[in-house]
Structures are given as C-alpha cells and as structure tokens.
Amino acid sequence: SCTIVTNDTAIAAGKVFDYIVAGAGLGGLTVANKLSSQGNSVLVIEAGPDASWNPEVFDAEGRLFGSKTCNWQYPAYGTNGTLLPWKVDSGACIGGGTSINGMVWYRPTKAELDKIETLGNPGWNWKSLEPYMVAAERNIPQMAQGSGFDSSVHGHDGFINTSFPKPLRIPGAVKLYKEALPLVFPGLAIGDDLSNREFVSSASTMYTIWYDTVTGKIRRSSAADGYLWGPDQQRAKLTVLATHLVNKVLFDQDLTATGVSFLPTNGSVPVSKAFKAHAAKGVILSAGALASAPILERSGVGKTSTLRSAGIEQLIDLPGVGANLNDQPGTATYALVSTAYQNDTSITDDGGLFAPEISLISIDELWPLTARSHIKDITSKESLLPIVEFLAEAGGSTLYAAFWPLVPFSRGHVHINSSNPLDHPVIVPRLLEDPFDAAIAVTVARASRAVFASAPFKDIVADAYYNPPIGPNGTDAAYLAWYRQTMFGASHWVGATAMMPRHLGGVVDYRLRVYGTNNLHVVDAGILPFQLTAHMMSTLYAVAGRAADVILGAFG
Numbered sequence: 001s002c003t004i005v006t007n008d009t010a011i012a013a014g015k016v017f018d019y020i021v022a023g024a025g026l027g028g029l030t031v032a033n034k035l036s037s038q039g040n041s042v043l044v045i046e047a048g049p050d051a052s053w054n055p056e057v058f059d060a061e062g063r064l065f066g067s068k069t070c071n072w073q074y075p076a077y078g079t080n081g082t083l084l085p086w087k088v089d090s091g092a093c094i095g096g097g098t099s100i101n102g103m104v105w106y107r108p109t110k111a112e113l114d115k116i117e118t119l120g121n122p123g124w125n126w127k128s129l130e131p132y133m134v135a136a137e138r139n140i141p142q143m144a145q146g147s148g149f150d151s152s153v154h155g156h157d158g159f160i161n162t163s164f165p166k167p168l169r170i171p172g173a174v175k176l177y178k179e180a181l182p183l184v185f186p187g188l189a190i191g192d193d194l195s196n197r198e199f200v201s202s203a204s205t206m207y208t209i210w211y212d213t214v215t216g217k218i219r220r221s222s223a224a225d226g227y228l229w230g231p232d233q234q235r236a237k238l239t240v241l242a243t244h245l246v247n248k249v250l251f252d253q254d255l256t257a258t259g260v261s262f263l264p265t266n267g268s269v270p271v272s273k274a275f276k277a278h279a280a281k282g283v284i285l286s287a288g289a290l291a292s293a294p295i296l297e298r299s300g301v302g303k304t305s306t307l308r309s310a311g312i313e314q315l316i317d318l319p320g321v322g323a324n325l326n327d328q329p330g331t332a333t334y335a336l337v338s339t340a341y342q343n344d345t346s347i348t349d350d351g352g353l354f355a356p357e358i359s360l361i362s363i364d365e366l367w368p369l370t371a372r373s374h375i376k377d378i379t380s381k382e383s384l385l386p387i388v389e390f391l392a393e394a395g396g397s398t399l400y401a402a403f404w405p406l407v408p409f410s411r412g413h414v415h416i417n418s419s420n421p422l423d424h425p426v427i428v429p430r431l432l433e434d435p436f437d438a439a440i441a442v443t444v445a446r447a448s449r450a451v452f453a454s455a456p457f458k459d460i461v462a463d464a465y466y467n468p469p470i471g472p473n474g475t476d477a478a479y480l481a482w483y484r485q486t487m488f489g490a491s492h493w494v495g496a497t498a499m500m501p502r503h504l505g506g507v508v509d510y511r512l513r514v515y516g517t518n519n520l521h522v523v524d525a526g527i528l529p530f531q532l533t534a535h536m537m538s539t540l541y542a543v544a545g546r547a548a549d550v551i552l553g554a555f556g
C-alpha cells in the first residue's frame with residue numbers, strides 16, 4: 001500500500017477523489033498526508049517534477065542561492081510596469097519551497113501568533129498552533145563547536161528533521177560578531193538557540209537538516225522527505241500527479257467546489273482540452289502565496305477589474321484575492337578582511353547556506369527612543385517585536401551582513417493578466433514603498449557598517465565600507481538608492497489569500513474556506529495576513545497541520 005507518485009495524466013483524468021490538492025509543497029503535502037491517513041482518497045496535482053534524486057535538492061551544502069533548479073524564477077515588476085532586475089525564487093518541484101529554501105528554522109513569538117486571532121480569526125493563536133509546531137519537528141541535538149541548544153523549544157518526535165550544521169562555520173568570526181553586535185544594537189540578548197524567543201534575540205539557528213553518517217553529508221529535510229517519501233508515510237489512498245498544473249477550480253451552481261481542470265505543465269495539451277478530476281469532499285489550494293491567488297482568479301473568484309481584463313466570468317467578487325502581497329526586502333553590505341586573515345577559515349570560508357549568527361533587532365535597538373517620537377504609537381511594550389533580521393556572515397575575502405525589515409508595511413500584489421495557466425502571474429512586490437520600511441532599511445544598512453568598524457573587528461577588517469563604497473558620511477538618500485538597486489525579496493511571501501474578515505479584504509475565513517464558496521480551502525503561506533518575525537517553516541507546518549484538522553471537522 002504505497003503512495004502513487006506519477007507523471008501519468010490517466011491516473012487522474014475523469015477520476016473522482018475525496019479531496020484534490022493543488023500543489024505538493026509544504027502546505028499541500030502536510031494536508032494531503034493527514035487527510036489520506038484518515039481514510040480519504042486524495043489527489044495532489046503538482047506543476048513541477050520529482051527532483052528528490054537531484055543532489056541540488058537533497059545535498060544541503062551543495063545548493064547555492066540563485067540556482068534555477070526546481071525554481072519558478074518568476075519575473076517581478078515595478079509599479080510602472082518595468083521588469084525588476086531580480087527574479088522571484090519559488091519552489092517548482094515536489095516539496096515546493098522546502099526543496100530549495102535556505103532551511104533556517106526558528107520559531108515565531110507568542111505575541112504575533114496571538115495577533116492572527118485578534119485580527120478576526122478565532123482559534124488561530126499560539127496556544128493552538130504551538131502543539132502542531134512541536135508535532136512537526138524532530139530535533140536532532142548535535143553540538144557543534146560554539147553552539148548550544150534549548151530542547152524545550154523544539155519538537156522531538158515529528159518528521160521534519162532539524163539540527164545545527166556541523167561543524168559550525170567561521171567560529172572565530174562568530175565570537176567577534178557576538179562581541180560587536182551588542183555594541184551597535186544595545187540590548188541584544190546573545191544566546192545559544194534562536195527558537196527560544198522569550199530570552200534570546202541573537203544566536204545560531206537550527207536548519208531543516210540532518211547529518212548522514214553514511215555519506216558524511218548534511219542532507220535537507222523537506223516536506224517531501226517528511227510527509228511523502230518516508231516508509232512510515234506511505235498511503236494507499238494518496239496519489240501525487242507531478243508535472244501537471246491546476247488551471248482552475250470547478251464549481252456547481254451553489255458554488256460548491258466539485259473538482260479542478262488541469263493539464264500537463266509542458267504545454268503539450270491546449271488549455272481548451274484541459275482534463276478534469278472530481279472531488280467529492282473538497283478542493284484545497286496549496287500552490288503557494290504566488291500561485292493560489294492566480295488559480296482563484298482563473299476560476300472566477302477575485303477583483304472585478306482583474307477578471308474583466310483577463311476575459312474571465314466573475315463568480316465571486318472578492319477584491320482581496322492577490323492583494324496584500326508582502327515580502328521582506330533584503331540586501332547585504334560587505335567589509336574587506338585584512339590580508340593576514342583572508343585564508344583563516346575560522347574567520348572566513350567559501351561561504352555557504354548556514355549563516356552562523358542571526359540577530360532579531362527591535363526598534364529600541366535600532367533607534368534610541370529620542371530619535372523616533374514619530375513612530376512611538378505603533379509599538380507597545382508588551383508586544384515589542386523585532387523589526388529587523390540581521391544575518392552575520394563571511395565568504396571569500398569579506399565579512400558581510402545580510403538584513404531586511406521583518407514586518408514591512410509595504411504591500412504589493414499578484415494577479416493574472418490572461419486566462420492562460422501557462423502564463424506567469426504578474427508580481428508587483430512594491431518593496432520599500434512605505435517610508436517607514438525605507439527608514440528601517442537605511443538605518444540598518446548604516447548600522448551594519450558600524451558593526452564592521454567596531455573595536456572587536458579592529459585587526460580583522462581592512463575596509464569596513466568596502467561594498468557598497470558609501471563612506472561613514474554617506475547620505476540617507478545614497479543609502480536608500482543603493483538599497484533599492486540591490487534589494488531582493490527574502491522569499492517569505494505571504495498575504496495574497498489572507499485569512500481575515502471579508503470586510504478587511506480577507507480571502508479565506510478562519511476555517512480557511514474561500515469566502516462565498518463551499519468546500520474550497522486555501523492552505524499555504526498566502527493565508528498568513530501579515531509577515532512574521534521568524535522564517536516561515538515552523539509556523540507553516542503548524543498552520544497546515546491545524547488546517548488539516550479544521551478541514552476534517554475536528555473543531556466543529
């Protein structure tokens with residue numbers, strides 16, 4: 001009784017399943033695993049192939065950022081319609097984003113998960129989600145030099161492996177970073193394990209990895225490893241159809257979702273000849289924050305003007321579809337390491353995916369109180385969340401810092417501009433459009449230089465202002481212009497199918513059901529109404545785990 005994974009259209013065309021899931025990424029595989037474990041027949045349709053055999057996927061050290069393997073590389077546009085210089089990374093094979101991502105794993109805070117509920121989503125809070133976070137994780141304690149961990153903030157019996165990379169990279173530089181960072185960001189709480197959000201704001205982080213003693217390699221633990229491939233995860237009633245994409249959801253006259261139309265991703269079948277598969281109990285969209293909204297729009301659910309210009313008949317007027325899109329705008333500054341240390345691998349190495357020290361910087365640490373009277377209203381003591389993530393790194397002849405505002409106010413959008421599912425969605429990120437986001441960006445960029453110019457790095461750094469070559473007296477305008485030129489999305493897209501009350505622009509209700517429909521759910525990063533102060537996976541595995549129980553009716 002094995003799960004079927006195939007590229008064969010015939011497995012699904014004209015067939016009936018209890019549930020159909022669009023997308024075999026983090027959300028889709030988590031939900032499909034649970035629904036099929038409860039006796040339901042489930043079809044997952046995934047646009048990309050199975051790439052689990054590819055070392056670029058399973059070898060956690062081998063993948064470089066910017067790799068095109070298993071990556072949609074969507075184009076993105078400015079508000080004036082011009083093509084942006086960077087492409088949007090997004091997982092495009094079984095496992096979705098978890099097959100290509102940076103693997104950083106740490107938890108969000110209680111305060112921000114509780115805010116999801118406050119926004120009008122009963123039952124979605126820390127207390128209800130934390131058990132799912134615990135259930136998803138199998139933490140493998142591994143003590144690398146200079147690292148420590150806190151077992152109370154991890155799960156131990158789940159299916160997604162997390163661990164520290166071993167050995168911890170650049171220990172000499174990490175030691176100096178731990179001395180320098182609090183000098184520039186006073187109050188930063190240096191610790192061992194970033195998942196302990198109550199007491200720690202700067203530490204090493206776990207990654208979704210495990211150390212394979214047979215090959216001596218660090219391997220990725222993706223949603224596919226956790227919820228699809230494992231011998232203990234096989235399901236007689238689960239079918240995954242790869243290399244096919246969902247065109248649209250089919251409805252009956254009561255707007256009950258009855259199935260989907262789908263076709264091979266390679267374009268070998270014209271859209272007019274799309275196949276159909278039928279769902280007896282429901283359809284779940286898990287195509288990710290950038291692709292579920294376009295499926296809704298192709299299905300006639302969305303904003304009137306968008307549907308009209310794509311020539312699609314509107315079934316439900318839902319202006320929030322594709323709106324509220326949000327990602328964190330990142331960039332990096334570089335300091336030149338002095339010649340004497342350029343070959344010292346405790347200071348700098350060939351680079352890699354495992355940033356050894358991540359800091360979460362609060363507004364108090366970024367600006368002295370006196371300098372920010374204009375923004376005091378937006379923060380309160382009891383829920384003071386960090387506003388910047390700061391990754392301390394090294395590579396080649398440089399020490400460098402990558403950073404981004406964590407909870408930006410800027411909002412972009414993603415929409416279709418044709419009814420053809422093979423056309424890319426039009427993504428307009430609008431990063432740093434909000435002046436407060438821009439102010440944070442400029443301030444942290446300056447602060448990053450101060451880290452490299454600080455006393456602990458005196459002997460190590462030859463030029464703290466190496467790249468960009470904007471000196472200590474550079475103007476805010478110069479910093480902002482440089483930031484805008486070099487920035488990229490941090491790949492934490494949320495919000496395009498937000499779970500919020502409909503009158504606020506929500507797309508799904510607190511049962512993750514698309515407003516105005518029956519049995520059509522969305523379970524992916526797009527339902528998060530706002531950005532979190534943690535990388536996505538810990539929260540998303542919990543959201544998807546709870547979503548499966550919501551769909552199964554566990555909460556009445």
Ligand SMILES: Cc1cc2nc3c(=O)[nH]c(=O)nc-3n(C[C@H](O)[C@H](O)[C@H](O)COP(=O)(O)OP(=O)(O)OC[C@H]3O[C@@H](n4cnc5c(N)ncnc54)[C@H](O)[C@@H]3O)c2cc1C
Pocket residue numbers: 022023024025026027028045046047048089090091092093094095096097098100101102103104105244245246247286287288289291295421490491492493523524525526535536537538540
């Ligand atoms: C480069 C990169 C680095 C990241 N780094 C981190 C990190 O270090 N830590 C962290 O926690 N998070 C990270 N993330 C984010 C995290 O991976 C995502 O938030 C998460 O995977 C989102 O899960 P999802 O279910 O919403 O969508 P995904 O996991 O992206 O799954 C969506 C799936 O749907 C498929 N699909 C799309 N359109 C269709 C269609 N029409 N029909 C059928 N299938 C379709 C896609 O091919 C994909 O497989 C990163 C993401 C990227 C891209």
